[in-house]
Amino acid sequence: MKKQIAILGSTGSIGTQALEVIEEHSDLYEVYCLTANNRVKELAEQARKFKPAAVVIANESHYEELKSMLADCPDINVYAGKQALDDIVTAGPIDMVLTAMVGFAGLSPTIQAIKAHKKICLANKETLVVAGELICKLAAENHAPILPVDSEHSAIFQSIVGEGDNKIEKILLTASGGPFRTFSTEQLATVTKDHALHHPTWDMGAKITIDSATMMNKGFEVIEAKWLFGVEADRIQVLVHPQSIVHSAVQFADGAVKAQLGVPDMRLPIQYAFSFPERLHLNGERLDLFKHNLEFFEPDLNKFRCLALAYEAINKGGNMPCIVNAANEIVNRGFLEDRCSFLDMPRIIERTMQTVAFDANPSYDTYIATDAEARRVAKELMG
């Protein structure tokens, strides 16, 4: 029986690479459902090719357009809206849900998929940033495995396979450092979105590319690692590694350090999340260590304030990471639309953290309310 996969965010960077993996291993995997937000034409093209049982367009205003584009495909059910996303992930035949949509919007469908006991292949790190504690609790209660797709977390996961109960002493979380790694604060004051969108080693969606330039992405990954692997933030060390060859590593009680290395290619962590514990063939460049000079540096928290703010949020706990995520989504979009500068981003996030009410023991409803309030505050601060 082929494994049935739902891809949330199939038109994005992770989504399209996941479809490449599925196409390459069409003897093992089948697409059950594809979803997007606005890119109707791309979604319809994917649906024609992969013939899923269902497609969902999150933005309901595109429903009629999508429906008419697929009018001659009666076997594909077409749905629209947020509720449809929550519903579709619970469909009986689905074995795995790849959460490859961007932002807070991933939280609700991820929760529904966990409650329906689906295996989660998690790319949408914002879900764990916002509600890591709740997600881990639900996953344990519902026996829903969460397999990391983020390259660093996949590397950590691959490094602990076979280690049984051996405790992790320390996680070494690598970061490329982004396009502004060597910039001074004065230079950071004038950088543009066009420059920020050119990541040195990875080709990703716009939001995460900006998060990589500010290093908020790495802060989010510290939070993600804490929840996925049960390791406190003070035992997660960020190492700037410009070559992006060592995808992350784990240190054990005897000092042994295990890492996963490879050329940057997101298809590997996506495929490993699908196929675990098996490894499947992957067409692509092989690592030639003679070609790479591997370097490691300490991150500069004064220059990359977003990383410092993420650490502050982790230490504070409660709904603080949710506040940071919401404010970050607002300033990230603001920077992409030339409504705030690069250095405005951490300033606005910090002010939002100081303004929104703190809650040490948030429920799901608290997260929803916190997210809305933090967005409102951050928008107001951005002007």
Ligand code: NDP
């Ligand atoms: P993209 O922007 O390339 O794609 C995002 C996808 O989500 C698109 O299909 C988009 O639809 C859909 N989407 C966006 N907003 C919504 C919404 N509100 N509701 C429903 N669907 C929505 O992002 P990436 O593929 O780069 O990233 C996806 C996730 O994976 C992020 O959480 C990111 O942090 C994480 N990730 C990505 C990596 C990468 O290499 N790209 C690496 C590690 C993690 P549409 O196309 O219609 O806009």
Ligand code: MG
């Ligand atoms: Mg990553």
